[in-house]
Amino acid sequence: MRISRLVTRTLRDDPPEAETASHRLMLRAGLIQQVAAGVYAYLPLAWRSLQKIEQIVREEMDAAAGQELRMPALQPLELWEQTGRNAAFGDNMFRLDDRRGRPLALAPTHEEVVTNIVKGNVQSYRDLPVILYQMQTKFRDEPRPRAGLVRVREFTMKDAYSFDADDDGLDGSYQAMAQAYRNVFRRCSIPVVMAEADSGAIGGKDSHEFLLPTDTGEDTVITCPNCAYAANAEKAEGVYPEQERPDPLELEEVSTPGIKTIAGLAEFLGVPESQTLKAVFYAADGEVVFATIRGDLDVNEVKLKNALHCNELRLAEDDEVKAAGLVAGSTSAIGITNIRRIADPSISKGGNFVVGANKEDTHYRNANYPRDFEADMITDIALAQPGHLCMHCGSTLESTRGVEVGHIFKLGTFFSEALGAYYLDTDGQQQPITMGCYGIGVSRILAAAIEQNHDERGIVFPPPIAPYQVYLVGLNMSDESVAEAAGDLYDRLWAAGIETLFDDREDAAAGVKFNDADLMGLPVRLVVSPRNLRQSSVELRGRTDEDSEMVPLGDVVEAVRGMMGTG
RNA sequence: CGGGGUGUAGCGCAGUGGCUAGCGCGCCACGUUCGGGACGUGGAGGUCGGUGGUUCGAAUCCACUCACCCCGACCA
Numbered sequence: 001m002r003i004s005r006l007v008t009r010t011l012r013d014d015p016p017e018a019e020t021a022s023h024r025l026m027l028r029a030g031l032i033q034q035v036a037a038g039v040y041a042y043l044p045l046a047w048r049s050l051q052k053i054e055q056i057v058r059e060e061m062d063a064a065a066g067q068e069l070r071m072p073a074l075q076p077l078e079l080w081e082q083t084g085r086n087a088a089f090g091d092n093m094f095r096l097d098d099r100r101g102r103p104l105a106l107a108p109t110h111e112e113v114v115t116n117i118v119k120g121n122v123q124s125y126r127d128l129p130v131i132l133y134q135m136q137t138k139f140r141d142e143p144r145p146r147a148g149l150v151r152v153r154e155f156t157m158k159d160a161y162s163f164d165a166d167d168d169g170l171d172g173s174y175q176a177m178a179q180a181y182r183n184v185f186r187r188c189s190i191p192v193v194m195a196e197a198d199s200g201a202i203g204g205k206d207s208h209e210f211l212l213p214t215d216t217g218e219d220t221v222i223t224c225p226n227c228a229y230a231a232n233a234e235k236a237e238g239v240y241p242e243q244e245r246p247d248p249l250e251l252e253e254v255s256t257p258g259i260k261t262i263a264g265l266a267e268f269l270g271v272p273e274s275q276t277l278k279a280v281f282y283a284a285d286g287e288v289v290f291a292t293i294r295g296d297l298d299v300n301e302v303k304l305k306n307a308l309h310c311n312e313l314r315l316a317e318d319d320e321v322k323a324a325g326l327v328a329g330s331t332s333a334i335g336i337t338n339i340r341r342i343a344d345p346s347i348s349k350g351g352n353f354v355v356g357a358n359k360e361d362t363h364y365r366n367a368n369y370p371r372d373f374e375a376d377m378i379t380d381i382a383l384a385q386p387g388h389l390c391m392h393c394g395s396t397l398e399s400t401r402g403v404e405v406g407h408i409f410k411l412g413t414f415f416s417e418a419l420g421a422y423y424l425d426t427d428g429q430q431q432p433i434t435m436g437c438y439g440i441g442v443s444r445i446l447a448a449a450i451e452q453n454h455d456e457r458g459i460v461f462p463p464p465i466a467p468y469q470v471y472l473v474g475l476n477m478s479d480e481s482v483a484e485a486a487g488d489l490y491d492r493l494w495a496a497g498i499e500t501l502f503d504d505r506e507d508a509a510a511g512v513k514f515n516d517a518d519l520m521g522l523p524v525r526l527v528v529s530p531r532n533l534r535q536s537s538v539e540l541r542g543r544t545d546e547d548s549e550m551v552p553l554g555d556v557v558e559a560v561r562g563m564m565g566t567g
Numbered sequence: 568c569g570g571g572g573u574g575u576a577g578c579g580c581a582g583u584g585g586c587u588a589g590c591g592c593g594c595c596a597c598g599u600u601c602g603g604g605a606c607g608u609g610g611a612g613g614u615c616g617g618u619g620g621u622u623c624g625a626a627u628c629c630a631c632u633c634a635c636c637c638c639g640a641c642c643a
Contacts, residue, residue, distance in 0.1 A: 009577090009578095009593080011578070011579090012578085012579090012592065012593085012604065013578085013579065015578090015579090016579080017573095017635080017636050018636095019636095019637075036634085036635085088643095089643095091641095092642070109643070111643095140642085142641085142642065143568080143640080143641050143642070144638095144639090144640085144642090146636095146637085151642085197643090198643085199643080207643085218642085314640080314641085315640090407643070409643070437643085439643080473602095475602060476601055476602090479601090509600090509602090509603085509604065509605060510601070510603060510604095511602080511603035511604045511605085512603085512604050512605095513602095513603085513604095514603045514604085515603065515604055518603090527602080529602065531602070532602095539602095
């Protein structure tokens with residue numbers, strides 16, 4: 001490609017709306033253009049890179065026995081009713097009607113369709129296992145798109161689905177996919193953390209996310225610096241500091257005028273926060289529920305949602321709290337019987353707690369479970385935090401932000417049972433197929449790779465996913481000898497299979513070309529100029545090299561190959 | 568959905584009631600330059616997001632509305 005013919009142009013200044021490095025650099029280098037909120041056009045440079053990413057993913061999926069296919073993005077809504085996911089996705093799914101008024105969906109994912117395909121083709125255990133995958137556009141009506149390609153409403157995903165006879169088979173498919181994912185991210189120069197993740201309301205047992213640790217990420221990952229433990233904060237379990245269980249003292253009412261928060265309460269009464277109990281009210285599918293946890297801990301809303309088996313969970317509104325007869329700021333489980341009470345096991349780690357008295361400006365001292373109050377359910381709803389201890393090795397846990405680039409799930413038989421995908425086992429008995437699903441955000445890989453690989457001058461493309469390998473600069477293109485030598489070199493590079501972007505602009509100053517070369521971040525830069533031609537040489541330089549080297553014109557192809565490690 | 572903000576030329580921005588709406592970059596033509604974002608001369612380019620209103624007169628004031636950005640909520 002000649003830059004004089006390239007449709008895109010680079011931006012001299014940083015776009016003011018872009019906060020993250022990948023967003024900023026992709027806009028500046030002319031990789032993407034926004035069409036609507038969370039909707040982007042992939043411009044020619046980005047598209048070349050994305051196709052390379054897709055090819056890497058394809059190679060690894062094929063190596064893991066995946067079979068590529070392509071399913072429709074446009075799907076009958078009826079299919080989503082059969083699994084109950086029309087409701088589960090809610091406003092996140094794009095819906096439309098056709099000319100006959102039949103409801104359709106733009107697919108956010110493809111479990112329903114792929115399960116139906118397999119249902120029609122797999123009948124016996126002899127047909128299993130099967131792994132199907134596709135590169136497909138997904139549509140999700142995200143409430144708030146952000147950070148360029150990181151969170152968008154239309155994006156390219158590689159989604160794979162495994163079909164096995166039983167859990168052992170699923171374990172094998174799951175491990176194969178996990179390894180394929182590690183290979184993909186390594187080849188794209190994205191150093192991922194594989195973290196335990198929440199499997200969602202419908203998911204089965206295991207689930208792992210692959211995250212690029214970066215401050216601009218949306219997810220919080222809890223990691224152990226000592227052992228391999230890593231988990232999304234939604235899922236993470238930690239050991240919080242244990243406390244003695246003191247001899248129970250008598251319940252005692254105290255006046256706490258104006259105290260509304262745990263921190264204020266602890267300070268006012270001179271006790272540590274861990275000697276208080278915190279009460280939080282949620283609306284679970286509209287029902288007000290009451291959650292209790294030790295005052296120094298926070299509620300993990302994902303764990304709570306899973307425990308309650310509800311679709312929607314949010315903090316209760318003030319009027320809902322009031323209607324339930326609760327006194328915000330001074331609530332406790334003592335005496336509460338008319339609503340569901342969920343408690344974290346931490347309420348019995350320690351004792352003689354300070355709790356609310358369900359009266360304005362009043363608390364109790366010395367509350368103890370179960371002497372003074374009860375719960376309908378006791379289950380882990382605590383948010384693991386840095387400073388808590390690793391439950392595997394006891395080290396102090398750390399926390400980092402991350403961008404999720406891949407996610408794998410063990411689905412079990414939810415979809416096969418809902419959609420009737422069964423096979424006959426060796427005894428001739430009908431069994432539901434055991435499924436797994438595996439997603440990679442292809443367009444998000446591009447963003448993550450740039451987030452990880454850039455410097456103050458621009459992108460530093462990992463060679464396997466660079467749009468071109470070589471940025472060929474012609475200086476003084478109006479000089480015929482330069483134009484001829486550079487044009488000839490350009491043809492020879494392509495003839496040798498080296499993808500080259502040729503900066504043949506006659507009207508751009510040297511500085512403009514060098515800055516654009518750095519911004520676009522192709523791995524190798526070549527410079528043809530009158531000065532270099534006097535030595536019958538060109539200048540060769542890697543994107544991150546301090547210095548360049550002079551290479552005789554005839555040796556350039558070999559030198560480039562050597563620099564790319566393919567010679 | 569709550570909070571904050573922005574919509575004026577391809578991009579970035581200025582313009583608080585008064586003549587033909589301006590600046591920088593970019594773009595076109597000619598000339599001079601030519602190794603890290605050159606210079607001169609001359610040009611092209613705008614329903615001031617939209618609708619309605621106030622006014623002799625609106626980019627500017629008012630109302631409504633749409634779009635986009637940031638924070639949060641949300642997020643298989």
